[in-house]
Amino acid sequence: MRCRSIFAAACLFLLPALAQAHAVLLDSSPKSGEMLATSPKEVTATFNESVGPIFFRILDTSGQEVGKPGEIRLDGARMILPLNDSLPNGTYLLTYRVISADTHPVGTTFGFSIGEPMRATSAASAASETRSKWSPLVGINRWVLYASMLWAAGSVLFVLALAPSAPVAVTSMRGGRLAALLSAISFVLAIGFGGADMRLAGFDGLWAAETWRTGLGSTLAASAALGVPGMLLLMVALNANDRPRTGFATVGAALAIGSFLVTGHAATAPPAWLMAPIVGLHLVSTAFWLAALLPLRHAARVLPAGEAGELMDRFSRYAVPAVGIVLFSGIAISWRQLGSPMRLIDNPYGLILATKLALFLCILAIAAYNKKALTPQLGLGIAGADARIRRTIGVELSIYFAVLLAAAGLTLTTPPRALVAGAAPNATAAMTADGTWRKNVKDTAGYSVDLELSPAKAGQNMLMATLKDRDGRPITNAAALDIVVSLPAAGISDVRLKGQDVGNGMWHVMIEEMLIPGEWKLAVEAFVTDYDKSTFETTVPIG
Amino acid sequence: MNKQTKLLVGVAAALACTVASTHNTLTSYYVPAGYMQDLEIRVTHGCKDSPVKEFRVKIPDGVVRVQTQYTRDWTVEKRMRKLPKPVPGDGGNMITETVDEIIWKNPKSPMPAAGVYEGFHFRAAIPDTPGQILFFRSINVCASGEERYVDLPTEPLDASTPNLPEKLLKFMMATPTPSAFVIIEKPTRPQYPFASMAPKK
Numbered sequence: 001m002r003c004r005s006i007f008a009a010a011c012l013f014l015l016p017a018l019a020q021a022h023a024v025l026l027d028s029s030p031k032s033g034e035m036l037a038t039s040p041k042e043v044t045a046t047f048n049e050s051v052g053p054i055f056f057r058i059l060d061t062s063g064q065e066v067g068k069p070g071e072i073r074l075d076g077a078r079m080i081l082p083l084n085d086s087l088p089n090g091t092y093l094l095t096y097r098v099i100s101a102d103t104h105p106v107g108t109t110f111g112f113s114i115g116e117p118m119r120a121t122s123a124a125s126a127a128s129e130t131r132s133k134w135s136p137l138v139g140i141n142r143w144v145l146y147a148s149m150l151w152a153a154g155s156v157l158f159v160l161a162l163a164p165s166a167p168v169a170v171t172s173m174r175g176g177r178l179a180a181l182l183s184a185i186s187f188v189l190a191i192g193f194g195g196a197d198m199r200l201a202g203f204d205g206l207w208a209a210e211t212w213r214t215g216l217g218s219t220l221a222a223s224a225a226l227g228v229p230g231m232l233l234l235m236v237a238l239n240a241n242d243r244p245r246t247g248f249a250t251v252g253a254a255l256a257i258g259s260f261l262v263t264g265h266a267a268t269a270p271p272a273w274l275m276a277p278i279v280g281l282h283l284v285s286t287a288f289w290l291a292a293l294l295p296l297r298h299a300a301r302v303l304p305a306g307e308a309g310e311l312m313d314r315f316s317r318y319a320v321p322a323v324g325i326v327l328f329s330g331i332a333i334s335w336r337q338l339g340s341p342m343r344l345i346d347n348p349y350g351l352i353l354a355t356k357l358a359l360f361l362c363i364l365a366i367a368a369y370n371k372k373a374l375t376p377q378l379g380l381g382i383a384g385a386d387a388r389i390r391r392t393i394g395v396e397l398s399i400y401f402a403v404l405l406a407a408a409g410l411t412l413t414t415p416p417r418a419l420v421a422g423a424a425p426n427a428t429a430a431m432t433a434d435g436t437w438r439k440n441v442k443d444t445a446g447y448s449v450d451l452e453l454s455p456a457k458a459g460q461n462m463l464m465a466t467l468k469d470r471d472g473r474p475i476t477n478a479a480a481l482d483i484v485v486s487l488p489a490a491g492i493s494d495v496r497l498k499g500q501d502v503g504n505g506m507w508h509v510m511i512e513e514m515l516i517p518g519e520w521k522l523a524v525e526a527f528v529t530d531y532d533k534s535t536f537e538t539t540v541p542i543g
Numbered sequence: 544m545n546k547q548t549k550l551l552v553g554v555a556a557a558l559a560c561t562v563a564s565t566h567n568t569l570t571s572y573y574v575p576a577g578y579m580q581d582l583e584i585r586v587t588h589g590c591k592d593s594p595v596k597e598f599r600v601k602i603p604d605g606v607v608r609v610q611t612q613y614t615r616d617w618t619v620e621k622r623m624r625k626l627p628k629p630v631p632g633d634g635g636n637m638i639t640e641t642v643d644e645i646i647w648k649n650p651k652s653p654m655p656a657a658g659v660y661e662g663f664h665f666r667a668a669i670p671d672t673p674g675q676i677l678f679f680r681s682i683n684v685c686a687s688g689e690e691r692y693v694d695l696p697t698e699p700l701d702a703s704t705p706n707l708p709e710k711l712l713k714f715m716m717a718t719p720t721p722s723a724f725v726i727i728e729k730p731t732r733p734q735y736p737f738a739s740m741a742p743k744k
Binding site for chain 1 (some may be wrong): 577599601680682689691692693
C-alpha cells in the first residue's frame, strides 16, 4: 500500500509537456538590414540562453555559401563564425539554425549588405522560421511515446488499484509490458528523428551518423538515457503473475519523471510549484483511465457477467473522481497556457486544444452512457450487454488516441502563454487590418501620446509617437523622447532607445529588439520641456 | 524634524551615495530656512563614454537672489523668469524676476566622462519654509547625448512625511534619473553671531 502511494506520488510529476522556452536571438553582427562598409572578419549571433549550433552560414543572393567559414565558436550565449575570405560588395544572407535546452530547433535568415544598399531578397524579407519535413514524424513519435508511456504506467495503477481477477490482470499487464517496450523504442527514435529535424535533413538523413550525433548532442539523449531504463524497469515490474512488482514500478516511474525533467519540458509555467503537480495529476488520471479501457473490454468478454459488472462498478468509483481531476486540471493547464477563452480560436495552439477538449467531451458522454446504462445491464446479466459495452469501450479508446494525438500536436505548437504574460487585454488598443497597432496613452498630468507600431510582429518594428497637450494639440517643441521596451516574461530587460524628432510633435523610433512574440512593455519618456518628464506606460502585443 | 530622523536621512543619503553615486547630487542635504546658502551640485560622469560639455540647472520656485560663483573654466549663462509677485532683494529693492536656469557651457576642456567629478557652485536665498524639500532638476549635456536628472518622487514628500528616509532612499535608488534635492530645516541657532545686535524692525 505504501509502495502504491509512492508510485502514485512519483507519477504526479510525469510528462509535464506543455511549457516551452525557445532560444531567441537578442543581437547579431551584422544586424538585419545593416549596411557594412567593409567585409566582416567574423559574424556573430547572441541569444538569450546558450544554444547548440546546427548550422551558421553566410549565403550570397544565389544561395551559395560564401566567406570560407572556419569552425563555429561558442562564447556563452554568443555564437561566432570566423570568415577566412573577404566578401565583395553586395547583398548577403545570414542564416542559422540552433537548438535550445528544450530541444526545439529555431532558426532564421536575414539580409545585410556590404558597401552598397541592400537589394530585396525573398529570403531576407521572409525572415521566417524554417520548418523541417521531419516535424510530423517527430510529432507522431511523440504521440506514440506519450500513449505508450501513459499506458505502461496506467496498467500498473489499474492492477494495483482495482485488483482485478487473474485473466483481466494478466491482459492488462501484458498490454502494459508491450506499451513500455514501445515507449522505450520511441525514446530512442526520438533522438534520430529529433536530430534529423534539427538538421533539416531529408528522409534518407536518418541513416547519417551526423543526424544521430546532433540528436545525441541535444537533451533528447539525456531524456532517453533515463526514459529507456525507466520503461525497462516498468516491463520487469509488469512481468509478474498477476500483481506488478511495486519496487520496480516505483524506480521505473522515477526515471521516467527524470526523462521529462531534463528535456526542459518540465511544467515551467509559473507558478511551477502549482503547475507541476496539476500537470502530474492530469496525467496520472489520464493514464489510469486509458490503461483501464482495454482490460475492462476484455473483462466483459472473459469474466462472468456479474463479476464483470462488479469490476466496472469498482472502476467507476475511481473513474468518476479521475474524470473530475482530468477535466479541472486540464482547464487549469489550458487557462495557464492560453490566458483567455478567446485564445481557443484565434491561434493554432488554441484550435488544437479546442479539438482536444471536444474529443474529451465525446469520451465523457460515452463513459457516462457506459456507467449509467450499460454497466447495470451487465450486472443484471442482460443479454447482449457485454457486446454493447465492448463496442462502446472500443470507440472510447480510439477517441482517446485522437486526444493524445492532439496533445502531441500541442507540444509542437507554440502556446500563446508568452503573449498574455501578466497583461490584461487593452481595451483602447486596436489592431487594424494593415497590421498597425495603435493606442492613445495618457499620463497623470493630462498629457497624452498617440502610439503607432507597425507591423507589431516579431522582427523590426517602427514606432511613431505623437505628443499631445491637455487639449489634444500636438506638442511641437518637446526636448526629447526616449522609449524603453522590455519583455520580462522572456527575461529581456529594459532596452532604451532614443526617438527622432520628425516634426509636428511626432517622434520616430526604429525598434530592432522586438524579436520575440509576446506582450511587450513599452514606456515612452517624453521631455515636454527640458526639465519636465512625462512617462507613458503600456503594453503592446507582438505577434 | 527630530534628531533621529535627521540621522536616518543622513544614513540613507550616504547609502544612496555609495550605491548610486552616479546621480547628480547637492553636496548638502540640509539648508537653513530663510538664509543665503552656498550650494554645490556635483556631477560625477558624462553620458556613457561621452564627456560633459554643458551643465544646466533649473532653479526651483521660491529660491531667489541666485548668484553664481566665478569660474575660469566655464562660460555661465543665466536665464530669467518673472516672479508671480515682487519680493525684497538686496538692499531693500523689490525684485520682479529671478534666475530660472543656470547654464555652464563652453568649457576650456570638457569634463571627462569618468574618473573625475566637477562641482557647479552658486548661492541663493532659501525660502523660509522649514520642512520643504527643494528639487534641483539638472541636465548633463554631453558631446554625444544628454542625461536628464529631472525625475521627481511619485508622491509629494516633505520633512513630516512618515518614513521619509526610506522614501528618499527609494527615490534615489529606484528612480533611474532622480533630481538633486535638499531639505529646508528650521535654523537651530542664528546664522550670524551678531544677529542679536541687528537693529529692531
